[in-house]
Amino acid sequence: MDSHFDTLEFDPFIQPNLIQPLETRDISSSLISDLYREEQLTQDEYIVLDFIGTIKEKKSGDVIMSFQGIKRLVSLHQAKLTKAINRLCSKDMLVKVEGGYTLTSMGDEVFHRLTHLFGRPSKSFQKELYSFVTKGSVQGPILTYDQLEQISNGLIGKWFDKYRFTTKISKENSFEFNWLSTNGSISVTLQVGPRNELTISTSASIYSVVQNESQLLINSISQMLESLIDAPIIFLSHQIFQNTHKISQEAEYAKFNFAG
Numbered sequence: 001m002d003s004h005f006d007t008l009e010f011d012p013f014i015q016p017n018l019i020q021p022l023e024t025r026d027i028s029s030s031l032i033s034d035l036y037r038e039e040q041l042t043q044d045e046y047i048v049l050d051f052i053g054t055i056k057e058k059k060s061g062d063v064i065m066s067f068q069g070i071k072r073l074v075s076l077h078q079a080k081l082t083k084a085i086n087r088l089c090s091k092d093m094l095v096k097v098e099g100g101y102t103l104t105s106m107g108d109e110v111f112h113r114l115t116h117l118f119g120r121p122s123k124s125f126q127k128e129l130y131s132f133v134t135k136g137s138v139q140g141p142i143l144t145y146d147q148l149e150q151i152s153n154g155l156i157g158k159w160f161d162k163y164r165f166t167t168k169i170s171k172e173n174s175f176e177f178n179w180l181s182t183n184g185s186i187s188v189t190l191q192v193g194p195r196n197e198l199t200i201s202t203s204a205s206i207y208s209v210v211q212n213e214s215q216l217l218i219n220s221i222s223q224m225l226e227s228l229i230d231a232p233i234i235f236l237s238h239q240i241f242q243n244t245h246k247i248s249q250e251a252e253y254a255k256f257n258f259a260g
Helices: 003-007 029-039 043-059 067-073 078-090 105-118 145-155 207-229 250-255
Strands: 062-065 094-097 100-103 130-138 163-170 175-181 187-192 197-204 233-242 245-247
Touching: 029 043, 029 105, 043 062, 043 067, 043 078, 043 094, 043 100, 043 105, 043 163, 062 067, 067 078, 067 100, 067 163, 067 175, 078 094, 100 105, 130 207, 145 163, 145 175, 145 187, 145 207, 187 207, 197 207, 207 233
Parallel strands: none
Antiparallel strands: 062 100, 062 163, 094 100, 130 197, 130 233, 163 175, 175 187, 187 197, 233 245
């Protein structure tokens, strides 16, 4: 087994689908007045800007979020959300790109300025969370830039079965895609890179649910990847986490049939 996989730390709570957006009750009327005076931002615009900025900060990468992803993860009515996004775009804080919306340099600057001025309420994630994490690699030569672009273009905005695309995060030598089930109960993350490494994680609050869904998702995602780049995928290890703690499930490992 690759030693990198043994030492890689896994934290399910920094998945974009599990980061808690600001709630209106966290925002006082004086803060809203200050926001409008300082940056000409409404409460709804601030919530959207803060959410995308927080994901970017926690994941240390460039973030693209689909409209449906923002809608599912931020508790704003669609009409209010549409208005907030349009206004942020008109102020050059957000820009529409393939797959969704991303912060501009101005939006990033304003987010950090507001974080410095007002802080951000810290929230702990109280719900029990189980995560099945499968690690593997694309077989063959190191993926070329064109192959990585094929993967990215093929997956951005892609829905499969009951899972809806929410987020793409790009880093210098890797990228990450996130999906959420239609009922919001199951979160899925695919990480590609660095080099040919792959990680697929499935998280939910009910152990049996994430256990049953994990194999189906691995099959679906690996088939999509293999069709995009015409290269076999081998999965090398499988780990199960309860919140951020790895738990021993040797019996489950033995029953788990790896895709590829």
